[in-house]
Amino acid sequence: MLTDRLRAKQREREILLMTHIVMGYPSFDDSLRVVEAMVEAGVEIMELQIPFSEPIADGPVILHANQESLQAGSTVEQCLVFGEEVATRFDIPFLLMSYYNILFKYGVEAFAERMANAGLAGAIVPDLPPEEADDYLTAMAAHELAPVFILSPNTRDERMDQIAKVTKGLVYCVARKGVTGQDTSFGDDLDTYLARCRAATDLPLALGFGVKDRADVDFLRGRADLAVIGTQTIRVVEEQGVEGVKPFILGLRPPPST
Amino acid sequence: MTERGYYGQFGGSFIPEILVATFEELVQAFEQAKADPGFWDSYVRLMGNYSGRPTPLTYAENLTEHFGGARIYIKREDLNHTGAHKANNVMGQGLLVKRMGKSRVIAETGAGQHGVATATMAAKFGFDCTIYMGEVDIQRQRPNVFWMEQLGATVVPVTEGTRTLKDAINEAFRDWVSAMDDTHYVLGTACGPHPFPEMVTWFQSIIGREARNQVLEETGRLPARIYACVGGGSNAMGIFSGFLDDDVELIGVEAGGRGLETGAHATRLASDDASLGVAQGYKTFFLQDDDGQMKETHSVAAGLDYVGVSPILSHLKASGRVRFTAATDEEVVEALSLSIRKEGLIPALESAHGFVQAFKEAPELSRDDVIVINQSGRGDKDIFTVADALEDPSWRKFIRDKAEEYDAH
Numbered sequence: 001m002l003t004d005r006l007r008a009k010q011r012e013r014e015i016l017l018m019t020h021i022v023m024g025y026p027s028f029d030d031s032l033r034v035v036e037a038m039v040e041a042g043v044e045i046m047e048l049q050i051p052f053s054e055p056i057a058d059g060p061v062i063l064h065a066n067q068e069s070l071q072a073g074s075t076v077e078q079c080l081v082f083g084e085e086v087a088t089r090f091d092i093p094f095l096l097m098s099y100y101n102i103l104f105k106y107g108v109e110a111f112a113e114r115m116a117n118a119g120l121a122g123a124i125v126p127d128l129p130p131e132e133a134d135d136y137l138t139a140m141a142a143h144e145l146a147p148v149f150i151l152s153p154n155t156r157d158e159r160m161d162q163i164a165k166v167t168k169g170l171v172y173c174v175a176r177k178g179v180t181g182q183d184t185s186f187g188d189d190l191d192t193y194l195a196r197c198r199a200a201t202d203l204p205l206a207l208g209f210g211v212k213d214r215a216d217v218d219f220l221r222g223r224a225d226l227a228v229i230g231t232q233t234i235r236v237v238e239e240q241g242v243e244g245v246k247p248f249i250l251g252l253r254p255p256p257s258t
Numbered sequence: 259m260t261e262r263g264y265y266g267q268f269g270g271s272f273i274p275e276i277l278v279a280t281f282e283e284l285v286q287a288f289e290q291a292k293a294d295p296g297f298w299d300s301y302v303r304l305m306g307n308y309s310g311r312p313t314p315l316t317y318a319e320n321l322t323e324h325f326g327g328a329r330i331y332i333k334r335e336d337l338n339h340t341g342a343h344k345a346n347n348v349m350g351q352g353l354l355v356k357r358m359g360k361s362r363v364i365a366e367t368g369a370g371q372h373g374v375a376t377a378t379m380a381a382k383f384g385f386d387c388t389i390y391m392g393e394v395d396i397q398r399q400r401p402n403v404f405w406m407e408q409l410g411a412t413v414v415p416v417t418e419g420t421r422t423l424k425d426a427i428n429e430a431f432r433d434w435v436s437a438m439d440d441t442h443y444v445l446g447t448a449c450g451p452h453p454f455p456e457m458v459t460w461f462q463s464i465i466g467r468e469a470r471n472q473v474l475e476e477t478g479r480l481p482a483r484i485y486a487c488v489g490g491g492s493n494a495m496g497i498f499s500g501f502l503d504d505d506v507e508l509i510g511v512e513a514g515g516r517g518l519e520t521g522a523h524a525t526r527l528a529s530d531d532a533s534l535g536v537a538q539g540y541k542t543f544f545l546q547d548d549d550g551q552m553k554e555t556h557s558v559a560a561g562l563d564y565v566g567v568s569p570i571l572s573h574l575k576a577s578g579r580v581r582f583t584a585a586t587d588e589e590v591v592e593a594l595s596l597s598i599r600k601e602g603l604i605p606a607l608e609s610a611h612g613f614v615q616a617f618k619e620a621p622e623l624s625r626d627d628v629i630v631i632n633q634s635g636r637g638d639k640d641i642f643t644v645a646d647a648l649e650d651p652s653w654r655k656f657i658r659d660k661a662e663e664y665d666a667h
Contacts (some may be wrong), residue, residue: 026634028350053419055538056431057274063418102538105550127272127539131262152276159278174276178436199449 002093002121002146004167006204009044012256016044017249018206020097020230022065023048024074025083028235031082033149038233039090041249042256045226047124048086050079050098053247057126059181062090064253068233069136076102081168084118093121095148095169103136112139130166137166148172151200153193170226173197175209181211181231184210187216194223211256217252227252263452264293266576268569270541275429281437281451288453292460296422301350305464308382309339309349314628315472317485320600321617328482328623330616331630333469333497340637342606343373343465343493348444350461352379355442361385361601362441366430367559368395368423368489369608371635372403372446377411387411390419390429393558402639404593420554423489423564427538440667447490449570452538455570459495467498469630477628483507483619487611488527488582489561493634498580507581509619510571511611514584516542524555526567528576528582535566542569544597555578558587558643559607561635585614591647593617594637606635607643 009016017047019038019207023031038046051074058066079096087094095114103111103125115123122145127182130149140147146169151160153176164171173194175184184190190207197205207220208228229252236248263269268423291297305311312338317329335343348365361394363385369372373389380387389406393415396403406413419425427450434443448458458604473481484501486494488510488656498508511579518531524545526532532543535550545553545565557563574580585593593613605613609632616631623629645653 056428057540057657059432059434060418067418070551077550079451099537101546101550104536105546105548125534126274129271129273129275129278130270132270150275152278155275156279164276175640177276177438178555179432182436187602252279 001142003203005093006045006077006170010225013044013253015217015224015253016131016226016228017042017252018045018047019043019233019249020047020227020228021255022047022049022062022069022234023049023079024069024072025065026068026098027072028078028082030237031085031160031241034237034245035086035090037242037245039251040164041231041246043092043249045095047095047097047142047230048079050076050132051104052099052102055099057179059179061181061234065234076106080114081120083115083120087119095122095124095146100125108135109139112143112145115145120145122148124148124150125171126150130163133166140168146170150174153177153189153198157196157200158180158237160196164201164203167201167203170204170206171197171201172207172228173224175207175211180209182210184216195206214252260310263456263571264312265573268542268572269452269459270453271618272536273451274540278440280641283358285453287354287456289667291354291357297353301353301461302464304349309345310337310422312468312472313337315469315476316603317476318601321597323616324600325620327621327625328627329471329477329625330620331341331476331481331628333465333630335465335493335633336605336609338634340371340375340378341639342371342375343462343496343659344372344446344635345378346464346496347446347458347461347492348372348375348379351442351444351457352383354385355385356441360440360442360559362388362437363444364390364430364433364441365390365444365446366390366423367446368392368426369559369606370395370399370406370565370639371561372405373411373413374402374409376444376446377406380411381409388433389413392416392423394535395423395426398560398643399639400585400642409578413585420630421520422555422560424538424552424566426667447492448570449490449538449540449566450520453570458492459499459570462492462496463499463587465493465496465632466498470496470500471560473628473630479628480504480506480661481630482623482627483509483629484593484632485509485511485612485616485629486495487562487634488512488567488571489524489564489608490566491571493632495570497630497632502579507535508579509615510582511615512582512584513559513562513611514586514589515556515558517586518584519577522556523584524557524565525584527571528584538566540566540569541639542566542572558590558647559611561606561608562611583615585611589614594644595648603633604637606637607640609634610637
């Protein structure tokens with residue numbers, strides 16, 4: 001279902017954009033305005049991060065956003081309400097992103113049910129490898145939600161095949177070692193890696209970690225299906241305010257072919 | 259236990275995909291080392307030659323007289339090189355790092371003992387070394403920072419989150435996901451993703467193996483009870499693992515901080531304040547709120563001030579094999595003073611938690627009974643904290659004079 005929606009968008013755009021926000025940072029009102037600006041600027045899919053106190057895979061910018069959001073009092077309940085609000089208002093798919101403890105404490109089945117009722121499309125849980133994910137996979141399947149799993153450059157081919165079997169909707173390909181928000185070298189190694197990912201799955205490939213400008217997105221054209229802009233959108237909001245979002249997103253791609 | 263490191267429902271390996279290959283390599287290196295009898299022998303030789311092992315089991319005659327109950331013996335992990343049981347795990351992992359052919363080590367540290375031990379190991383083996391330490395802990399344990407830096411380590415202050423041990427662990431993981439090709443993360447306690455709980459316990463089991471032989475030789479009997487403080491749980495697992503199959507009661511003592519009723523503590527297993535969760539790569543009891551966000555913890559002892567606890571200890575609590583209690587900051591300082599005056603022993607504030615519970619229970623046992631306390635580390639490092647707790651006026655004057663002396667230059 002999610003895959004079909006993305007493939008349909010790809011008839012208009014060669015490369016799709018997936019953006020990332022941390023809900024409640026700097027406030028839920030601002031989060032809503034950022035989503036609105038991103039949708040208006042043509043973003044095809046968004047990740048909504050529920051802040052967690054121990055975001056182990058995130059670099060300084062997103063880590064800071066997690067902490068500020070929690071400091072301001074954000075709760076999981078508020079995030080789920082926010083997710084439902086944007087999924088109702090805007091006609092693009094939304095994924096929840098968080099760490100496994102958030103789902104685990106809520107109850108994995110109850111969390112999936114809530115996501116489905118909210119009209120969300122799926123989830124990305126970076127500290128939940130497929131080996132630990134039985135309950136999660138069962139719950140996501142029961143509610144027709146997409147569990148999005150992650151590949152990395154040091155994932156061996158046979159493990160890529162195993163991950164391809166459980167991921168739904170799309171595959172998130174981490175561009176490099178390290179945490180979110182550091183520079184990525186867009187070159188031959190990335191090319192080879194994406195070719196390995198492509199060989200493992202027919203699902204859309206989303207390439208994330210370090211994608212920050214038009215040149216990066218251009219490089220990914222024809223190599224990946226989605227470019228994930230995570231840390232950079234948060235930086236733009238920090239530096240230019242919500243007003244900076246739309247021009248930034250519009251500048252990442254040429255206008256759509258008609 | 260399955261290959262993913264489960265102890266009952268606790269443990270596992272909840273790691274980002276980028277680290278999966280690194281963990282596979284580590285599991286393999288550890289399994290090979292365990293299967294190679296020469297490896298354990300070389301570890302014991304190294305600890306004998308470099309760290310003074312076996313550490314003594316000291317009969318605390320005066321404390322025994324004072325309480326008039328069980329005979330009190332103290333396992334002297336404070337006599338390890340660098341002053342704590344941390345050296346056992348660190349030197350063992352250092353040997354593994356050599357086997358894996360890596361050239362850099364990183365570590366988190368709370369009290370600073372694990373950081374000093376890791377920096378020492380790195381100096382001895384010729385590894386580059388980076389230590390992550392919460393800003394709050396740097397304030398509390400400045401002397402250890404000084405020594406880490408003298409040993410050639412880079413000490414990185416962690417300014418995120420609660421700025422204590424858990425945040426230092428997160429930062430170490432962030433370093434590791436960037437640098438795993440040449441870097442090994444020397445996790446300091448029996449927590450984290452598999453194989454760390456098992457591996458750290460294995461290296462620390464040298465404490466229990468020695469203690470069992472020593473107590474039998476010295477007293478001709480097994481102890482009635484064994485007491486150990488529990489932060490992450492590595493010193494407790496170390497001594498307990500020598501007695502798991504014996505009829506010996508095992509007692510873990512957690513940080514009761516300002517008292518369980520105040521919420522300002524780090525008591526995960528001896529209170530109802532913690533609940534099952536998944537963080538920092540493993541499943542165990544965490545002090546967390548209903549949303550799953552980790553709470554602030556408090557203890558006078560930086561090394562016990564941690565939100566999670568070894569999954570193996572969670573399992574031993576669930577199975578009833580280990581009993582858990584808590585000691586408050588105040589009780590700890592009292593027990594420390596008593597040990598100093600009666601025996602001339604200076605346990606670390608962490609270790610003194612075990613002393614508190616042993617002192618409470620010794621009078622109810624008979625002179626035929628033997629109890630063992632694991633003195634996991636020495637207290638010299640705590641001089642600033644202890645001097646404050648005891649409100650020692652001459653120490654304050656010394657610090658003021660010293661500051662004036664620096665200001666004058």
